[in-house]
Amino acid sequence: MTKFSELKLNAKVLKAIEEAGYETPTPIQAGAIPAALEGRDVLGIAQTGTGKTASFTLPMITALARGRARARMPRSLVLCPTRELAAQVAENFDTYAKHVKLTKALLIGGVSFKEQDILIDKGVDVLIATPGRLLDHFERGKLLLTGVQIMVIDEADRMLDMGFIPDIERIFSLTPFTRQTLFFSATMAPEIERITNTFLSNPARVEVARQATASETIEQGVVIFKASRKDREGSEKRRVLRALIDGEGEKLTNGIIFCNRKTDVDICAKSLKKYGHDAAPIHGDLDQSQRTKTLDAFREGQLRILVASDVAARGLDVPSVSHVFNFDVPGHAEDYVHRIGRTGRAGREGKAITICVPRDEKNLGDVESLIQKEIPRLDNPAPAEPPKRRKRKDEGKDIPEAKVEAHSEGTPSAPDAKPQDAQKRNTRRGGRGRSSGEPVVGMGDHMPSFIALSFEERRTE
Numbered sequence: 001m002t003k004f005s006e007l008k009l010n011a012k013v014l015k016a017i018e019e020a021g022y023e024t025p026t027p028i029q030a031g032a033i034p035a036a037l038e039g040r041d042v043l044g045i046a047q048t049g050t051g052k053t054a055s056f057t058l059p060m061i062t063a064l065a066r067g068r069a070r071a072r073m074p075r076s077l078v079l080c081p082t083r084e085l086a087a088q089v090a091e092n093f094d095t096y097a098k099h100v101k102l103t104k105a106l107l108i109g110g111v112s113f114k115e116q117d118i119l120i121d122k123g124v125d126v127l128i129a130t131p132g133r134l135l136d137h138f139e140r141g142k143l144l145l146t147g148v149q150i151m152v153i154d155e156a157d158r159m160l161d162m163g164f165i166p167d168i169e170r171i172f173s174l175t176p177f178t179r180q181t182l183f184f185s186a187t188m189a190p191e192i193e194r195i196t197n198t199f200l201s202n203p204a205r206v207e208v209a210r211q212a213t214a215s216e217t218i219e220q221g222v223v224i225f226k227a228s229r230k231d232r233e234g235s236e237k238r239r240v241l242r243a244l245i246d247g248e249g250e251k252l253t254n255g256i257i258f259c260n261r262k263t264d265v266d267i268c269a270k271s272l273k274k275y276g277h278d279a280a281p282i283h284g285d286l287d288q289s290q291r292t293k294t295l296d297a298f299r300e301g302q303l304r305i306l307v308a309s310d311v312a313a314r315g316l317d318v319p320s321v322s323h324v325f326n327f328d329v330p331g332h333a334e335d336y337v338h339r340i341g342r343t344g345r346a347g348r349e350g351k352a353i354t355i356c357v358p359r360d361e362k363n364l365g366d367v368e369s370l371i372q373k374e375i376p377r378l379d380n381p382a383p384a385e386p387p388k389r390r391k392r393k394d395e396g397k398d399i400p401e402a403k404v405e406a407h408s409e410g411t412p413s414a415p416d417a418k419p420q421d422a423q424k425r426n427t428r429r430g431g432r433g434r435s436s437g438e439p440v441v442g443m444g445d446h447m448p449s450f451i452a453l454s455f456e457e458r459r460t461e
Contacts, residue, residue, distance in 0.1 A: 002030045008037055010062040012099035020095055026051035028208045033059050035204035036182055043196055044184040046208035053092045056152045056182045061097045064125050069103060072120055073147035074127035081158040083108040083130060083288055090128050102126060107133045110288020117142050131167035145174040156185035156192050165191055172199045218344035221378040222354040237355060238271045241327060243381035244353055255323035257307045258339045268327060269307040279305035310335055326354035329363040333370040
């Protein structure tokens with residue numbers, strides 16, 4: 001079995017790897033690092049969690065150990081689809097480059113342009129960025145990409161999902177033709193394959209089979225749920241989620257709830273907080289400082305439940321997650337394996353529960369086909385409540401006996417009212433309660449005196 005010491009990495013990098021507690025590279029690392037050290041383009045196909053980040057950070061640090069960055073001209077560029085993944089890559093550089101004098105800058109949304117400009121002006125060896133923020137700096141004239149020697153595209157399939165492919169193509173055109181390109185993706189959609197054929201030169205292809213089975217330490221289950229009415233699906237589904245969480249009791253030390261839509265992330269988090277659960281949302285529309293604060297609280301055990309979208313949680317490494325709840329069945333079967341892989345890590349036990357509504361049953365079938373097993377069905381812990389009967393205004397109030405009789409007879413509520421008065425009143429109201437055959441008189445058999453007056457007489461009266 002290959003060891004890191006056999007991969008011709010910089011001695012200071014090997015020291016940092018040893019201090020981090022790693023000895024043996026993963027398959028993607030063992031295949032990509034030697035080719036990257038030779039200066040070849042690399043096309044790596046592997047899912048999140050297989051060690052892709054070290055596959056490009058380790059050879060980059062080794063290659064950049066000699067040389068010096070110039071102002072506004074980074075020597076290397078790493079593009080990531082989300083802020084969280086970019087921040088995680090930056091942490092990896094800090095870990096593996098701590099014995100090497102390299103500078104880095106992180107360009108992501110939600111952070112002041114001024115702070116980022118100061119770093120770029122000093123000159124950086126490693127620039128880690130999301131595509132949108134990188135182009136913002138370029139268009140403001142604060143950044144030049146003509147000095148990029150190594151360019152990395154991480155999570156290219158997510159770039160495609162998020163609509164970043166046009167930005168990626170533009171960024172490629174701004175970098176030197178002689179650059180080295182390290183390109184990583186979990187899948188090879190036609191659009192991604194077109195880009196690799198266009199911008200990569202005779203790449204070394206390193207492919208690690210995409211994980212199609214969940215860890216055996218993860219207990220899986222699914223609740224087949226159908227709402228009592230279509231307009232009540234959201235609230236009833238959240239009630240099922242709360243019942244599942246309550247049912248786990250103290251076994252749920254911390255958990256992640258995945259939703260397909262950002263709006264559901266916010267609504268679920270608010271619902272859980274309303275009912276006394278310690279929960280907070282994380283998705284792409286939140287301010288970066290808030291996202292970082294929420295993630296740090298969850299990692300440190302100060303937050304029990306994290307409600308997340310797939311994009312925000314992509315690539316996050318949070319140890320010791322006891323439970324994962326899928327509020328929605330994911331649209332892509334591979335995302336199910338990615339989601340539940342947040343629990344049951346490093347041989348620990350974990351539990352993953354999914355809520356499936358009728359329209360998601362096809363997606364559930366795709367998931368079961370991928371993992372090649374049927375997910376056990378669970379009983380609904382919160383059966384639908386019977387529809388509530390609307391109360392009358394006077395329901396539950398003490399009504400005087402005379403009023404009850406009056407209502408039942410259709411007569412006035414006053415106990416001393418005369419029957420003939422009631423008959424006249426009902427006649428004026430349009431005949432309610434009159435005897436059959438009696439003519440309708442309209443407003444009554446009298447005419448107010450002012451109607452008989454002429455217009456002039458009314459004016460002078």
